[in-house]
Amino acid sequence: MTIQLEPFVDALPIPPRLIAAQLDGHLTVRLRAGEHRFHRDLPPSRIWGFDGTVPGPTIEAERGGPVTVEWQNEIDGPFPVAVTIAPQHLGADGVPVQCVPGLSGGSLRQDAAALTGHTVVHLHGALTPASYDGWTENLFAPGQAAVFHYPMDQRAALLWYHDHVMGVTKYDVYAGLAGLWIIRDQRERELGLPEEPPFEVPLLIQDRNFDLDDEGRFTGRLLHKTDPDVMEAFAPFTVVNGKIWPVLEVKPVTYRFRVINGSNARTYRLVVLRNGRPELDRIVQIGADHGLLRTATSVPPNGLVLASAERADLLVDFSDLDPGTELTVLNTATAPFDGSPFAAAEAESAASLEGLLPYPRVMRFRVVSGKRAALTITGTLAADYSPPTTEELQAAPRRVIALVERELEGEPSMLTMRELAAVDETYAGPVVTVAQGERMTRYRTVAAHFEDATTFFPMLDQYEVWQLMNLTGDTHPIHLHLDPFQIVSRGPIRYEMPDQGIEDKNLTAAVRLERAAGDALDHVIDENERGLKDTIRVNPHEIVEIAVRFTKYSGRYMYHCHILEHEDRDMMRPFVTMTADLMPFMA
Numbered sequence: 001m002t003i004q005l006e007p008f009v010d011a012l013p014i015p016p017r018l019i020a021a022q023l024d025g026h027l028t029v030r031l032r033a034g035e036h037r038f039h040r041d042l043p044p045s046r047i048w049g050f051d052g053t054v055p056g057p058t059i060e061a062e063r064g065g066p067v068t069v070e071w072q073n074e075i076d077g078p079f080p081v082a083v084t085i086a087p088q089h090l091g092a093d094g095v096p097v098q099c100v101p102g103l104s105g106g107s108l109r110q111d112a113a114a115l116t117g118h119t120v121v122h123l124h125g126a127l128t129p130a131s132y133d134g135w136t137e138n139l140f141a142p143g144q145a146a147v148f149h150y151p152m153d154q155r156a157a158l159l160w161y162h163d164h165v166m167g168v169t170k171y172d173v174y175a176g177l178a179g180l181w182i183i184r185d186q187r188e189r190e191l192g193l194p195e196e197p198p199f200e201v202p203l204l205i206q207d208r209n210f211d212l213d214d215e216g217r218f219t220g221r222l223l224h225k226t227d228p229d230v231m232e233a234f235a236p237f238t239v240v241n242g243k244i245w246p247v248l249e250v251k252p253v254t255y256r257f258r259v260i261n262g263s264n265a266r267t268y269r270l271v272v273l274r275n276g277r278p279e280l281d282r283i284v285q286i287g288a289d290h291g292l293l294r295t296a297t298s299v300p301p302n303g304l305v306l307a308s309a310e311r312a313d314l315l316v317d318f319s320d321l322d323p324g325t326e327l328t329v330l331n332t333a334t335a336p337f338d339g340s341p342f343a344a345a346e347a348e349s350a351a352s353l354e355g356l357l358p359y360p361r362v363m364r365f366r367v368v369s370g371k372r373a374a375l376t377i378t379g380t381l382a383a384d385y386s387p388p389t390t391e392e393l394q395a396a397p398r399r400v401i402a403l404v405e406r407e408l409e410g411e412p413s414m415l416t417m418r419e420l421a422a423v424d425e426t427y428a429g430p431v432v433t434v435a436q437g438e439r440m441t442r443y444r445t446v447a448a449h450f451e452d453a454t455t456f457f458p459m460l461d462q463y464e465v466w467q468l469m470n471l472t473g474d475t476h477p478i479h480l481h482l483d484p485f486q487i488v489s490r491g492p493i494r495y496e497m498p499d500q501g502i503e504d505k506n507l508t509a510a511v512r513l514e515r516a517a518g519d520a521l522d523h524v525i526d527e528n529e530r531g532l533k534d535t536i537r538v539n540p541h542e543i544v545e546i547a548v549r550f551t552k553y554s555g556r557y558m559y560h561c562h563i564l565e566h567e568d569r570d571m572m573r574p575f576v577t578m579t580a581d582l583m584p585f586m587a
């Protein structure tokens with residue numbers, strides 16, 4: 001008999017803070033095994049965490065104040081997460097196995113149990129020299145340390161640091177190796193934004209599952225469970241700052257919430273409800289991945305969508321509410337997420353076993369008494385960036401990437417990003433054709449897997465346009481390391497692929513830039529996506545164009561899907577930023 005977990009009983013934890021300026025910009029963070037209690041009624045779970053906590057400490061830095069972190073790997077085994085592939089997608093009761101705790105008949109993956117704690121740390125969203133960016137294969141073992149220098153020469157934003165090891169990022173982050181990193185600057189101070197608890201609150205949203213004993217009681221052991229139909233882990237329990245369905249007492253004032261989706265795979269569409277009715281007009285979004293938007297915006301009418309690694313900086317006004325009022329945050333996004341809409345007004349009926357969303361609840365706010373105060377932000381928030389002009393983009397090199405899922409017999413699907421290069425009509429091999437009206441371009445696949453030769457060599461200080469075409473059934477949040485980018489366009493595509501069109505190294509497809517029959521998505525750019533982004537959602541039947549300009553650092557970096565199960569298998573590719581003066585000397 002499974003013990004039920006009572007919602008909204010644990011107070012929302014605020015992760016410990018490490019303020020770089022108080023430590024002369026020199027921090028030591030130890031990666032350690034530890035114990036963590038995810039809910040009042042759960043036994044403690046073994047975890048791997050930064051400083052042994054879940055989440056790790058929030059590191060706070062100042063723009064222009066470099067930070068050096070000595071990441072000391074002090075992990076000792078065994079790997080704390082039970083990893084299993086359940087034998088069936090549905091349990092005997094017809095409920096998808098990913099909606100329930102326990103192994104569901106799966107056996108433990110012994111190779112996962114044998115992981116010894118090699119790690120590498122990546123600071124997501126940071127403009128970092130390549131040597132400190134956390135290249136996925138540059139591991140440090142238990143007993144070793146990495147000293148990484150972060151220049152912090154970038155605008156204020158919420159970043160996050162997490163493990164990035166080739167093939168097992170999904171396990172290491174799930175085990176707890178993630179923490180927040182906030183950069184502050186003068187512009188935010190001019191706006192009078194809250195800059196510390198209790199009125200500035202980070203919200204790291206993740207999903208977790210747990211193992212059961214023979215009597216069906218929670219053991220506390222973390223569980224990463226997938227099944228033959230769904231290769232991503234979509235865990236049933238939503239965790240915010242390390243607690244399942246927590247509650248935060250709020251005064252009747254305006255709060256600033258720094259929200260990040262740190263889940264392996266799950267996308268959230270967040271709605272706030274009072275007495276069952278959505279009250280999204282309480283929320284003003286002032287920032288996205290790389291900090292302040294040009295102007296504040298409301299969240300989309302269906303709710304705030306955040307795929308893995310996306311961030312939102314929100315002001316939420318509680319100033320009109322009486323003590324005792326409760327507001328509940330719900331998630332209406334089913335999994336795997338494919339961009340399908342769901343009306344905010346229906347949020348209370350969002351639960352869906354088929355959609356791997358057994359519990360839509362995320363957290364609750366409970367208003368307590370206090371002096372009322374509202375913070376109103378109007379006008380221009382930021383004027384330090386603008387959308388690239390047509391002239392800037394005219395000369396920009398175009399890079400074309402197709403996202404594909406290759407189904408394999410008896411093992412999980414292989415997801416890859418196919419880098420494409422234009423060929424003329426004499427090329428006789430497999431091609432992808434992309435047609436817009438009468439104009440048609442033929443492409444061959446020049447790279448399919450992480451270890452294939454690098455084909456992207458962006459030049460510093462020059463705009464590039466990357467075109468991402470999704471030929472799969474799910475939404476993929478594509479993340480570029482190093483500089484932020486801006487979305488240029490999003491539109492529908494229809495495509496045909498022959499049987500066997502997706503080969504190991506090749507791709508055959510005919511893509512047209514027009515709407516497919518039965519495609520119900522609107523393919524619009526949300527207002528809150530018009531900021532500086534480092535992760536962008538590419539929905540099914542969609543092409544997204546982004547404009548990126550790398551500015552400071554030359555070297556080898558990665559771009560990848562931020563669904564960790566996809567990144568690990570094998571939706572990740574390298575790129576090398578180049579400085580123009582070296583080009584004459586390149587072979």
Ligand SMILES: [Cu+2]
Pocket residue numbers: 415475476477561562563566567571
């Ligand atoms: Cu993906």
